[in-house]
Amino acid sequence: MKDLIKNLKFAWKYAKGQEKSLAIVIITNILSIVSSIIVPILSAKIIIELTTNNYNRIIFVGLMIFLVETFNSISHYLINKYSTKMYREVLSKLGVELGENILKIKNECLDKHGSGVFIQRLTNDTSRLADVFNMFLSLITNLIRNIGILVAIFIVNKLVFIYVIVMLVILYCLEKIRTDKRNEDDKVYRKSQERVSGFIGELVRGARDIKMLNSEKDFIKELDKRIDDANYKDLIMKNRSYKYRLGIWCVSDMFSFLLIVVLVLLMKYELIVPAIALVLHNYANNVSYSVYLIGDILNYVKDFNLSSERIYEILNGDEFKKEQFGNKHINKIKGCFEFKNVSFSYDNKKILDNLCFKIKANETVAFVGKSGAGKTTIFNLLCKMYDVKEGVITIDGININDLDKDSIRSNITIISQNPYIFNMSIKDNLKLVKSNLTKKEMIDACKIACLDDFINELPNKYDTIIGEGGVNLSGGQKQRLAIARALIQKTEIILFDEATSALDNETQNKIQQAIDNMKNEYTILIIAHRLSTIKNSNRILYLDNGMIEAEGTHNQLIKKCKKYKDLYESEIIKENK
Helix, strand or coil: CHHHHHHHHHHHCCCCCCHHHHHHHHHHHHHHHHHHHHHHHHHHHHHHHHHHCCHHHHHHHHHHHHHHHHHHHHHHHHHHHHHHHHHHHHHHHHHHHHHHHHHHECHHHHHHCCHHHHHHHHHHHHHHHHCHHHHHHHHHHHHHHHHHHHHHHHHHCHHHHHHHHHHHHHHHHHHHHHHHHHHHHHHHHHHHHHHHHHHHHHHHHCHHHHHHCCCHHHHHHHHHHHHHHHHHHHHHHHHHHHHHHHHHHHHHHHHHHHHHHHHHHHHHCCCCCHHHHHHHHHHHHHHHCHHHHHHHHHHHHHHHHHHHHHHHHHHHCCCCCECCCCCECCCCCCCCEEEEEEEEEECCEEEEEEEEEEECCCCEEEEECCCCCCHHHHHHHHCCCCCCCEEEEEECCEEHHHECHHHHHCCEEEEECCCCCCCCEHHHHHHCCCCCCCHHHHHHHHHHCCCHHHHHCCCCHHHCECCHHHCCCCHHHHHHHHHHHHHHHCCCEEEEECCCCCCCHHHHHHHHHHHHHHCCCCEEEEECCCHHHCCCCCEEEEEECCEEEEEECHHHHHHHCHHHHHHHHHHHHHHHC
């Protein structure tokens, strides 16, 4: 009960502003309760009047039933209308806040948990939580209605009232056992659903690679295996619930038969008249369904608590740790930064070891070295995608941990080998970083990124839809669009993470030209396997085992760093073959 109250308070903050809708739903529910108690009495009244042939009274009572039932229908319409409005508003607020919090989760947590965990909680769990007020009002309304019926039975005949109470207690105990078992099964089922959602997300994102690998059968086999596992767990949950319900139905039917026996005995000894017996029978049948209603309430309470816990874990839980930023804000950084004795490990494997270097504003610096040397890690730490555990990183002389998110992320852009492009038009992709983007700013950025000529050859030019992940663009075009995006964002530091490693020479030259167009105006850091693309950098840092082994210009490193020279010469040999 304590968890339920806490979770209801948690859910209520998303229903703020819906007080009017809630009041209308509550009032109409109360009036609906009254009408449902009156109808059985009026129905019995008709039967009594039928025995006296009082046709006028029969028509009058029939008219009363018509009016009450019409009012009941209008009440249900209002309840559905305003309940739906509440549900939509709560779901919208909850979904937005959960989405915002997912984007705040530390990358190591995102790496650890599959996407299915977040998809299920953002869709299924938010839906269950958003519907809490409507469901509870509906269930509690029906429960109050049945309490009203019990009061009516007590007034009419106390012996039947005692019988009905005993029946309800026994049926409730059986229903409680059923809901407890179902809740245990539901936890297992939701975990299996997360595995299915996560795999479907990977299958859609990796569809092209799956086709190229000719692995459709293997992936479909794995999908079938996961879906079958989830369906099997769902089947276990439902079959167990159905078995318990079958037993409860049989017990309920037995009580209904015994009630008829009790009513017959009461009529035999003239303790009640047949019309009252009919009313009591109708009331008792109605109230017996309240046990299933209580079961539904128990089911929903457990579902609601479970969904609340799963959402709360993302919003405020310890399992999904959020990114931490400082409070110091800089609107526009100069673009110089420094790594001071920085060490970093992934899963206890040391990647950077007491790393020290300094970059000046508007300098173009390249990082080279073997795979695993720590180049990409430097970029991730600089963007605060991961937290520095040892040492200090400063931007414009300020500790990165003291800066707020906007000071870092609004001033640094990473352009990766395969940047993510959204399923929108080219213009809308660019407007993501600046909603009030002007046409001139857009065209100027695309010209610097060597993309404007290509766009103008498209049928719809800047309004061309480019598909999910930029599927309709080549690798080089996606990277140039990402460069244009960075230029529009006007970040002072631009990071190129192996942006030309998988491109042909012509495309590479265009990317190189785009980078050259930005030199001396931005702080540019480049990770490159193709050393020919970084020859003109102001400085090149050669990394090995998480440390800087040598630094200097291209010509200086050729003379003093054998490993760099060997890399460069092996590249020339490959290009000449």
